[in-house]
Amino acid sequence: MLHSGINVLFEGRNFARLMAGLWTSTWIAVLALIIGLAIGTIFGVLRTLKNRPVRFILRIYLEFFRIVPTVVLLYLVYYILPRSLHVNWPATWMSVLAFALWVGAEFSDIVRGAIESVPKNQRESGMALGLSRLQLFRYVLIPQAFKLELPATINLATRVIKTTSLLMIINIMEVINVGQQIIEANNQQYPTGVFWVYGFIFILYFILDYPLSAWAKRLTAKQK
């Protein structure tokens, strides 16, 4: 019985559909990460400055995205933004927006921590050479912070990839949503389909996330 169950993956266009779903998850995650890391770098740098109002606002931004569950965020961008602000983008773009803002918040804290842990002497010797504040960040602090923040950033990336599974609640055809449709459509013919489909999705996520997670672990070990 089990042996035949695996065929559910190859019935009709099922395999191609699962892969297309995986692609949707991946591009949303990658795009959100690119935008989010850019936002996070800028906000993280701003949070190391002395300006109190700026720091306060960015702190609230961080706490908001850290406290509000991702599901709620997705509902917010999918149902509430279009209605109250008349932003009518496709669901995929809305989800990129929500994820990018979330990544930006999390990453800003990683960047702030990393910049603050660059030794104070580095900052002073840069200043003593006449570097402007912008140059100090660009050539001295951010490159050194980058190395410190890399493991945490990779971990954040794996979390983003995993969390794309929530996109099904706003009807995006990502891999889990596709998987569920396949299970329902083939329930009669393949009663064990649920096992195979979810098992396959498990492997897909594992293939995406495990190398990242192993990389982060290696970097962390090297820094010690």
Next chain:
Amino acid sequence: MTEEILKVEHLNKFYGNWQALHDINFSLKKGEVLTLLGPSGSGKSTLLRTLNGLEDYEDGKIYFHGKEINPSPKQWQALRQKIGMVFQSYDLFPNLTVMENILLAPVKVQKRNEDEVRKEAQKLLGQVELADYADAYPRELSGGQKQRIAIVRALAMHPEIMLFDEVTASLDPEMVRGVLEIIQRLSDNEHMTMIIVTHEMNFAAKIADEVLFLEDGKIVEDTPGKEFFAHPQTKRAQEFLDSMDF
């Protein structure tokens, strides 16, 4: 009369309620070597850092070429190109090679031609016997080598004054001499104007045109170098020299 480059008048500095510097007054002429001596915690390094805008001060005035410095971040940033500083902990940028460390400020801050600065940097590296290390990273160098690079990095900016903050204090004894010789040559050959904080008394005795002896943030004595080491004016300075045993 030789030109006065730097002048400090009635400088006071506080950390909270605690006064770190009391009514500091002195002046520095072109080509002069001023040495700051005194027990630890006497405010030597604080004074030196104040002269480069790394510490702010509550009142008093600092003049550069007769013009009062307005202690704003912008003005200090411009002045630091003319007042070079080398620190105890070298503080080379670990993410850059030796050459990149040297090129960074002249090229990015002073917008000088990169090839010309590179040539000059290579020459300076030769003078400190590190010509082969242009492409090395700081982690591959010893403390003495790092400190020599840090001096070259500051010199590449063409400063008018060099500040040395206990530059040999964290070096192995056998590395000290090489670094001190470079500073000595800088004075002998280039007539560089310098302010030096050091615990190397033999070196100070040899190089100092003028000595400021500090204690508890006050200038106890301001005496020409030779005279200070032969006959200090104050009992406190005499005790200090006796305790140093050199």
